[in-house]
Amino acid sequence: xxxxxxxxxRLLLFPSLLCLDVPFVALxxxxxxxxxxxxxxxxxxxxxxxxxxFLSVWIIYLFDxxxxxxxxxxxxxxxxxxxxxxxxxxxxSGLFVAALLSFLIAVLPxxxxxxxxxxxxxxxxxGFYYLVFRFSRLYARLKGASPFKEITIALCFAGGILLAxxxxxxxxxxxxxxxxxxxxxxxxxxxxxxxxxxxxLEVDPAAYFSPSLRGSRLPGWGALIAAACGLITLVIExxxxxxxxxxxxxxxxxxxxxxRGGDEDRLTQALADGIQLLPWLVLSxxxxxxxxxx
Numbered sequence: 001x002x003x004x005x006x007x008x009x010r011l012l013l014f015p016s017l018l019c020l021d022v023p024f025v026a027l028x029x030x031x032x033x034x035x036x037x038x039x040x041x042x043x044x045x046x047x048x049x050x051x052x053x054f055l056s057v058w059i060i061y062l063f064d065x066x067x068x069x070x071x072x073x074x075x076x077x078x079x080x081x082x083x084x085x086x087x088x089x090x091x092x093s094g095l096f097v098a099a100l101l102s103f104l105i106a107v108l109p110x111x112x113x114x115x116x117x118x119x120x121x122x123x124x125x126x127g128f129y130y131l132v133f134r135f136s137r138l139y140a141r142l143k144g145a146s147p148f149k150e151i152t153i154a155l156c157f158a159g160g161i162l163l164a165x166x167x168x169x170x171x172x173x174x175x176x177x178x179x180x181x182x183x184x185x186x187x188x189x190x191x192x193x194x195x196x197x198x199x200x201l202e203v204d205p206a207a208y209f210s211p212s213l214r215g216s217r218l219p220g221w222g223a224l225i226a227a228a229c230g231l232i233t234l235v236i237e238x239x240x241x242x243x244x245x246x247x248x249x250x251x252x253x254x255x256x257x258x259x260r261g262g263d264e265d266r267l268t269q270a271l272a273d274g275i276q277l278l279p280w281l282v283l284s285x286x287x288x289x290x291x292x293x294x
Contacts, residue, residue, distance in 0.1 A: 017084045019061040021273045023054045028279035033165035053164040054105040062096040122159045139206040147208035156186035166264035173237030180229030180247045189224025195268035220258040227251030246279040
């Protein structure tokens with residue numbers, strides 16, 4: 001049993017160490033939404049847009065990881081991913097440069113103008129996040145009852161998915177769907193923040209749980225609301241089953257993870273982000289179903 005746990009931990013940690021978990025999460029959600037909006041047309045999602053989404057998210061998270069390691073305090077216990085990054089900063093820096101050049105040279109020139117303009121707006125929102133929560137102490141003015149940092153991350157992440165999926169017209173089903181996105185991604189950030197509050201107190205005081213244990217039920221409520229939004233979306237837009245089922249599948253395990261006693265094994269972050277990969281399971285299940293029953 002111990003050997004199984006060790007292997008599972010390594011499997012969960014590997015994408016997290018290279019900052020690959022979040023780009024694949026974004027891509028999985030974008031594929032599900034694009035296929036739903038396109039009526040199941042798998043050609044509706046442009047490969048170049050998929051590459052742009054993956055690389056842009058990877059660039060952001062690589063930069064964020066390198067920045068965290070650079071400013072971390074030696075006396076403060078690090079998370080597993082930050083411990084590894086501290087010893088492999090050159091590798092992560094090389095990956096960052098490679099991803100940035102790939103995006104600028106191979107992807108950006110092939111994007112449509114409207115996608116670039118919308119992407120710039122989303123980029124400004126991401127820049128606002130870094131200005132307020134990373135490069136300054138402006139976040140101190142926002143301290144209060146709301147997890148502003150985690151909500152901002154959820155807004156940026158959901159915006160990237162919507163940008164890549166490119167909904168061409170408004171549908172009432174988008175309301176619970178977007179609400180589900182925001183609830184799920186905020187809950188994910190809060191869950192990780194709660195588990196890592198000890199180190200965040202020194203290296204990331206903008207995190208909601210860093211100053212205290214307040215609002216400990218927020219991650220659980222966010223996960224349950226996300227699952228409920230998935231069910232509502234499924235009722236309103238039956239054809240959007242990939243995204244709806246993914247919200248339900250991610251919301252319930254995320255809620256169960258909030259019931260986890262502690263983070264002694266330091267796996268909460270890897271587990272929380274690993275749950276967000278479940279849309280790939282939905283997509284894979286669809287492929288297998290069509291192969292067997294088509």
